[in-house]
Amino acid sequence: MEQEEDNLESLLKWAAEIGVSDSAATSQHGSSNSCLGHSLFVSYFPHAGGRGLGAARDIRKGELVLRVPKSALLTREILLEDEKLSVAVNGHSSLSPVQILAVCLLYEMQKGRSSWWYPYLRNLPHNYDILATFGEFEKQALQVDDAVWAAEKAILKAEVEWKEANVLMKELNLKGRLQTFRAWIWASATISSRTMHIPWDEAGCLCPVGDLFNYAAPGEEPSGFEDLELQSHTSSFQDTTSLCGDTTYMLDVEQLDACTERLTDGCFVEDVAAYCFYARENYKRDEQVLLCYGTYTNLELLEHYGFFLYENPNDKVFIPLEPEIYSSNSWPKESMFIHQSGKPSFALLSALRLWATQPSQRRSVAHLAYSGCQLSVENEILVMRWISNKCNVLLKSLPTSFEEDSLLLDSIGKVQGLHNSLELRTYLASFTGEISAFVEVNGLRNVEDDSALPLSRKIKRSMERWRLAVQWRLNYKKILVNCISYCAESIDSFNCQKIISGTEHTLI
Ligand SMILES: C[S@@+](CC[C@H](N)C(=O)[O-])C[C@H]1O[C@@H](n2cnc3c(N)ncnc32)[C@H](O)[C@@H]1O
Incomplete structure (x- = not known):
């Protein structure tokens, strides 16, 4: 631990010497023992990425918080x-x-x-x-x-x-x-x-100190219109055009454009020959300052970054659709999914409304379906039932249930708190199923009874990846469960409408 702190101290000193700075004043270069302290400091954020950067003062959205000169970039x-x-x-x-x-x-x-x-x-x-x-x-x-x-x-x-x-x-x-x-x-x-x-x-560059920012997902699209879903990667800079006040060290329009293209809150700025990082929102002193690396689903985050967010507004679940559904509309496949909240995407609803319409009538209602209109109470109920059924089938096809995964995750959490192989073996002895398989796969079954040796790094790492996998699938199942609830609520409300209007066939 002490060694890590020493290493970090030398990094920040070295970075100051080569011109990395979190201060707008360029005169500080080379004189300081650390490139940080004015806007940022390194800290540990156990629930949001571990080692990361905190705000050393109150920071306003759009402010330049870190500059890493081109000569410091590892390319x-x-x-x-x-x-x-x-x-x-x-x-x-x-x-x-x-x-x-x-x-x-x-x-x-x-x-x-x-x-x-x-x-x-x-x-x-x-x-x-x-x-x-x-x-x-x-x-x-x-x-x-x-x-x-x-x-x-x-x-x-x-x-x-x-x-x-x-x-x-x-x-x-x-x-x-x-x-x-x-x-x-x-x-x-x-x-x-x-x-x-x-x-x-x-291939990009490695950016000393700049790569200590942990990730925050881009927020909701400003208009809320789901067409934006079709852009697979959006920028968190979209709503910063209304910046006001002291603009000296804030993002100007050209820089904004440059960063928007790069889809992150940091970008290389040619004029100053440096990688510049800007605050994506207002931060209070001591809060973690986060960076948006881009728009990712949880699976993409896991694939490229080795983590994911429990609350990721960009997470998606794709449900298998019949080939006829794909061929009966012109929505791209990747636009038809279920949101993290459980709500079907705009394109999925539109496609299913059309598909659930008699083929002979599709042409006449296509313009309504494509613009997001509901076609009839009956059609809407059909669509919701169909989605709900798909989610149920999908959930049942998986080897464990949402509830079982929640319990398993608790157990993995407890196991991660154990200190040695003996404790682990004793704790796990009562389990069957996946836990027992983990014991088997990692050769823990044959550990000597008196082994009080600390758990090997290999086992700890394997356990962490297992936890990530279980947490990921639990989040996936939660989206399906949310979707089933969403459909049930919608069906209830449409049934009420049916009773009130006394007809099953009205256009809504
Ligand atoms: C660019 S580095 C950020 C700094 C990193 N925490 C470090 O200690 O060097 C990206 C890595 O940080 C971790 N990370 C970043 N944001 C995270 C978040 N919101 N939650 C969990 N881990 C995160 C992931 O391991 C990711 O691969």
Whole structure:
């Protein structure tokens, strides 16, 4: 712990020396022991990302809170100034920019203390929980086909990319441990979860100190109109055009445009040749200052960043639809889903209303369906029943129920609090099912009775990924449960309308 604090202190000192600053006054560069203190400080936020940045004072929305000069950004371009690396990389033009950045990163790690980036590199996380790190047990614990496939794809992609880069890593004489799949996953996860967009390199850059911001999802779209759902990634800067007051250190329109394109609250600003980070909202002193990395579902967050949000306004559940539904409308597939709240998306409702209409009548009501109108009480009840039934079938097709998962999650939480293999074995002895399978898979069944050794790091990591998988599927099921309630409430209200109007066929 003390070592970590020392490492962090050296990082902040080094960053100050190279011009990273959270102060608008450029004169502070190089003189301070830390690049932070004016606007930000590093702290630990146990329920929102762990290590992150807090507000050192009250901060107004739109204020510049951190600037990282171009020379401090770790890019392929800078790392390839090393001649040996550059010559070797030149012979491997088939590797992607991200693969090359991964090799460059591992090559830089090999330099150890002699690397110019050492103060930064040694503060990088040692482990990640992105989908590509999931073992078979953890992958299956996701239960939902789409998620299991996403994990399989991510693992396969990492393996293929690693094998492709292997020749280059050998040529560079990387140490054995830096050539392993484990090291590759570490480098890929570092890139996936920490790089920021730069206009001149699609692999992005690592941004010292700037990569300490934890994530907040972009808020609701300003108009609330769901067409915006069709843009898979929206910017949290959309509503900052009304900024007022002292604009000296605030986002100007051009910067705003630049950042909007990049879809985050931070962007590279050419004029000042620095990565600039702006407050996405007003913060009170000591609150965590968050950054929007983009618009992601929970599965996407897990895939690329190794975490997800319990409350994610951009989470979605896709229910399987009959081919005829897809062919009877022109909505893109990805627009037909259920929101985190349980409400069917605009496009899903529109598509189902049309599909539930007699084929001979579809043409005449299509314009109403596409503009979001309900077609008739009967049609609406049919649609709600259909969605509710689909959700029920989907829930029943999964190996465990919402309630069972909640209990399991409690047990995993308790297990994570245990200290050694003996405690673990004793606690888990009474369990069957998935818990028992975890014990088996991790070889805990054969632990000696008197083993009071602390749990291995490997087991703790595996347990954390298992917890993530169970929590993810629980959130997924919660959306389906919410949707069933939403449909039931809608059906009740339509039945009331039917009674009042005395007819089943009126257009609403
Ligand atoms: C760019 S880094 C942010 C700083 C990071 N916490 C650190 O200690 O270096 C992104 C990583 O932080 C964690 N993270 C960020 N936001 C989070 C959040 N809201 N909840 C949980 N973890 C989060 C995830 O592990 C993610 O991959």
